[in-house]
Amino acid sequence: MDYTIHLLSESACTVVWEGDMTIGQHRRLVGMANRIRQEKFSGFTDCVLAIQSITIYFDPWEVYRNSGRPPGDFVLQWLRIMLQEPQNNDFRPSAKEKLIPVCYEAPYSPDLHAVAVTTGLTEEAIIEQHAGNSYYVFMIGFTPGFPYMGFLPDGLRVPRKAQPELKVSPGAVGIAETQTGIYPMATPAGWHIIGRTPLKIFDPAAPGKGMFVPGDMVRFTPVNAATFAYLDQHENT
Amino acid sequence: MPILISMKILNAGISGIQDPGRPGFRSFGITPGGAMDQQALRLTNLLAANEPSAATIEIAAGNWAAIALSDHLIAVGGHNHQVEIAGKPVAKWHPHLLQAGETISIAAPSGGYAYIAIHGGIRCQPVLGSRSTFAAGGFGGIQGRLLKNGDLLPLAVLSTLTAEKIIRRIKGPAHRPFGLAGSQLPAYDNTTIRIMKGLAFDHLTEAAQAQLGDNLFEITAMTNRMGARLKGVPLATRIPQRSFSTAVQAGTIQLSPDGQLLVLLADAQVTGGYPIIAQVAEADMSILVQKPRGSSIRFQLITHTIATGLLLDASRQIQQLQKDLDLHLT
Numbered sequence: 001m002d003y004t005i006h007l008l009s010e011s012a013c014t015v016v017w018e019g020d021m022t023i024g025q026h027r028r029l030v031g032m033a034n035r036i037r038q039e040k041f042s043g044f045t046d047c048v049l050a051i052q053s054i055t056i057y058f059d060p061w062e063v064y065r066n067s068g069r070p071p072g073d074f075v076l077q078w079l080r081i082m083l084q085e086p087q088n089n090d091f092r093p094s095a096k097e098k099l100i101p102v103c104y105e106a107p108y109s110p111d112l113h114a115v116a117v118t119t120g121l122t123e124e125a126i127i128e129q130h131a132g133n134s135y136y137v138f139m140i141g142f143t144p145g146f147p148y149m150g151f152l153p154d155g156l157r158v159p160r161k162a163q164p165e166l167k168v169s170p171g172a173v174g175i176a177e178t179q180t181g182i183y184p185m186a187t188p189a190g191w192h193i194i195g196r197t198p199l200k201i202f203d204p205a206a207p208g209k210g211m212f213v214p215g216d217m218v219r220f221t222p223v224n225a226a227t228f229a230y231l232d233q234h235e236n237t
Numbered sequence: 238m239p240i241l242i243s244m245k246i247l248n249a250g251i252s253g254i255q256d257p258g259r260p261g262f263r264s265f266g267i268t269p270g271g272a273m274d275q276q277a278l279r280l281t282n283l284l285a286a287n288e289p290s291a292a293t294i295e296i297a298a299g300n301w302a303a304i305a306l307s308d309h310l311i312a313v314g315g316h317n318h319q320v321e322i323a324g325k326p327v328a329k330w331h332p333h334l335l336q337a338g339e340t341i342s343i344a345a346p347s348g349g350y351a352y353i354a355i356h357g358g359i360r361c362q363p364v365l366g367s368r369s370t371f372a373a374g375g376f377g378g379i380q381g382r383l384l385k386n387g388d389l390l391p392l393a394v395l396s397t398l399t400a401e402k403i404i405r406r407i408k409g410p411a412h413r414p415f416g417l418a419g420s421q422l423p424a425y426d427n428t429t430i431r432i433m434k435g436l437a438f439d440h441l442t443e444a445a446q447a448q449l450g451d452n453l454f455e456i457t458a459m460t461n462r463m464g465a466r467l468k469g470v471p472l473a474t475r476i477p478q479r480s481f482s483t484a485v486q487a488g489t490i491q492l493s494p495d496g497q498l499l500v501l502l503a504d505a506q507v508t509g510g511y512p513i514i515a516q517v518a519e520a521d522m523s524i525l526v527q528k529p530r531g532s533s534i535r536f537q538l539i540t541h542t543i544a545t546g547l548l549l550d551a552s553r554q555i556q557q558l559q560k561d562l563d564l565h566l567t
């Protein structure tokens with residue numbers, strides 16, 4: 001795939017791949033991001049994988065001190081060499097799927113009816129399709145721990161909400177366009193909420209341990225309200 | 238090192254604990270956060286004989302006051318802020334001795350961020366290598382939230398050689414005040430903010446590219462630690478915009494669908510979907526974040542090379558300042 005490299009700032013550099021990203025192609029990006037983290041240069045601080053891109057962050061002063069070169073130039077060249085090397089260590093997905101319990105019943109599915117109206121599907125068919133697929137985690141973003149997963153079955157694709165919800169419950173499962181995701185915290189939400197997981201997706205007491213990493217495969221398992229209550233890890237629910 | 242509860246918040250306004258932030262956790266969706274005005278953070282820490290990474294109190298709005306329960310060497314930095322100790326006005330950007338029982342109060346009639354550095358730093362529990370409050374995520378600082386009235390701050394009981402020298406200097410019979418002034422401080426009165434072209438800069442029409450450089454943009458009331466929404470002439474694009482989430486950072490300027498600009502700030506989300514028009518030079522971030530709501534700024538395009546040069550110069554300058562202060566104190 002074709003890509004372009006550019007500087008985002010004095011301390012970051014982004015590679016953008018052109019065209020629509022398939023899951024197979026994205027797995028190569030996961031492999032690339034892992035290699036970047038392993039072979040990091042002196043002054044490297046972070047690497048962010050997104051759906052079409054990888055961004056490397058660095059401390060320009062450290063890079064300058066260690067390389068004696070303009071930091072942006074050094075990192076651009078380092079990255080170009082990295083991208084040209086044959087990709088013999090593509091990311092190999094785990095055979096396991098992470099099973100996430102989701103309650104699709106009221107009051108945990110406030111937008112299920114609206115999605116049924118938009119798609120022409122029954123609520124049961126929406127649940128069956130959403131839970132009948134496994135999803136690939138492309139990236140973590142938006143808020144701490146939010147997984148962007150794809151792809152939804154064609155019939156479930158609905159545009160984002162025109163007016164975002166001001167606050168959703170932690171664990172709210174949303175869909176929009178080709179993707180599904182889980183809101184880890186009570187934040188505004190532009191996706192349609194069709195269920196809620198009782199699992200704590202992001203724990204402020206252990207913020208460095210996310211439930212998902214890019215490359216994971218995820219499957220949703222419908223549970224009823226009683227099971228939700230039994231499994232509920234959220235406070236104040 | 239012993240830690241004691243040695244300052245009580247009387248009036249929290251909108252304030253939290255901030256240090257340089259927690260880089261390295263963006264892949265968990267965790268923003269680096271940290272002080273909005275990183276230069277003020279470094280300078281106030283320097284005056285309080287702290288490491289540059291020490292945690293300070295960042296005041297975002299409101300009148301702020303606290304009472305000291307033991308003696309502390311402190312320094313306050315900020316823009317347009319008024320500082321009083323025991324009811325008497327004192328200078329910003331100078332070290333002061335705050336004695337047990339004395340009240341320190343800070344007012345910001347026109348907004349902006351103030352930093353209180355206390356010798357030894359605020360000793361709350363670090364989370365992922367930083368004590369910075371990230372209120373939206375519920376972690377960092379004091380119990381993952383902003384400060385509130387009655388909070389007791391854990392402070393270190395220590396005094397380094399440098400701190401002892403500063404205190405002797407403050408208490409000395411021939412009181413020779415020392416502190417920072419003029420060119421040692423960020424050029425807060427500048428209204429021109431330097432920017433670099435972003436990936437989607439070329440998506441702007443030629444007219445819009447010119448407008449970005451020629452027009453004034455107002456900092457609106459929709460401004461907080463996450464970002465600042467600007468108001469100006471709507472900028473038009475040549476090609477239709479598609480949503481495309483990539484990594485962003487503090488200083489990234491996005492074009493919102495209505496043609497207005499959104500500047501991301503310290504607590505910005507790690508990825509964003511709007512087109513990236515430009516990036517604010519890091520050397521000018523301190524100036525930008527101190528601009529009051531309702532004021533206007535102008536943008537000036539510079540290259541990445543120049544912006545990097547400004548940043549490296551700023552690093553050298555602060556290292557020099559550290560050496561000068563050490564010399565000054567002997």
